[in-house]
Structure formats: C-alpha cells, structure tokens
Amino acid sequence: MAATLDVDVDVKVKSCLARAVRISELARRGGVSPRALRYYEEQGLLRPGRTAGGYREYDEAAVRVVQHIRLLLSAGLTTTVIAEILPCIPDDVTTLAPTCPELIDGLTEERARITSSIDKLLAARAVLDRLITSGPR
Template sequence: MRIGELARRTGASARALRYYEECGLLTPGRASSGYREYDDRAVVTVRRVRVLLAAGLSTSVIAEILPCVVDDTVVLAGRCPELLDGLARERARITADVEARLAARDILDSLVGRPLDTATA
C-alpha cells in the first residue's frame, strides 16, 4: 500500500509517517517508481508508535522498544528486560512533569482568586 492508504488506515498523517521513517520506526519498501510501499505489518507498527507517543515516550525510546514487542500489543512480555529500568525512569519523568503542571495550575488559580477545588483537580 502507498503512504496515503497507510495514513487512512492508521489515522496518522503522511507527514507523520515520513517522520517515523526518518526516525527509523518505519521502513517502507520502494516501488520502481520511487513511491513508498508498505505492507500490512506497517499498520500495526504505526498503531504501536502512536500508542507509545501518547504515553509520552520519545521516538528514540520507541525505536528501542519496537524490536522488543512480541505480538499485536505494546506489552514487552518479558523480552528486553534491559529496557525496564529506562521505562521506569521515563514514567518517573512523566510523573514529575504532571506534578509540576498541577502545581503551576494551583499557582494560576491562586492568582485569579479561584479557590483550590481538589474534587475537580
């Protein structure tokens, strides 16, 4: 399939797909015309990449994870245990970022005179 079809099937833009290729996350073949050609496995790969990006991981981390995925999910399932410490660090980084953003929101709330409402926080 060509890039437009892969974009349609995955919801990723053609520009994003070219970026994934540039990062080494996706490897299309080339037709004699020079057009990118993707097989059905590319659909699964793009979906995995999008899930991992949504989890806050960088493309360089995702490039390390993709070879360790053993089925149609993104669960590592015991493969590549050397990645687990790095993923724990990524989780801690994301948690710290969330906490910092919540603190910033609390400061903004106090600046506008809005009382802290922990029920909707």
C-alpha cells in the first residue's frame, strides 16, 4: 500500500562537522611550523583550499595527515614517495587502503631501507659501547 519512499538521507557527510582551520592552527595542532606546512604543500603532500583573501584553509582531517607526514618523514621516506602513498592511507594508519595494493612493492622497498638504517645504527652503537666500556676507569 503505502509507498516506501524512504529516501536515504544518510547525511553521513563528515564535511558537515569539518570546520576550516588556518595555517597557524594546523601548525600548532600538527606539531610543525607554518613554514613546514607551506613546504609540504610545495611538495604535493597537502592541497589546502583558499579563502577569498588567499589564505590557506585546511580540513580538520589535515591534522592527522600532517602527523602521518611527520611519521613517514622520520622514517626516512622522501617527500615524493610520501606524496604517492599518502592518498592510500585512511584515517587509521594501521590499515592500508585496498585501492592501491600496487604500492606494496614500493613500501616493501622502503621497509628494506629502514631495516638497513637500523642495522647501521646498531653497529654504530656497538662501537660506542666498546669505546665506553674500554674507557678510563
């Protein structure tokens, strides 16, 4: 009888609660300098919108993105590879987006580089340990 006109107004648009933040706030909340944020953008890591006056306006989600960038950067990844894998990282870093599994090869390579760095660091520490232990008593 009655028409099932149940329009799915599932306004799960997270954009509704997405307040725009400007560079100084994102910098403070992301733990980086405004200068760094402009640099990230220059490297294609961030694509903020612009206000009528030319001010950059970032999405609320940009805070997490910035933190991801910091993590990846500290892991030794270059800004160019980060720019490639960033769009594949969901809100949660622990899960890799199924949309780009091809990058797994590249990520595996990066993993190898990190492992190599760790090995070199361990070797350096071993040398220091010997020096310290054999020092003046």
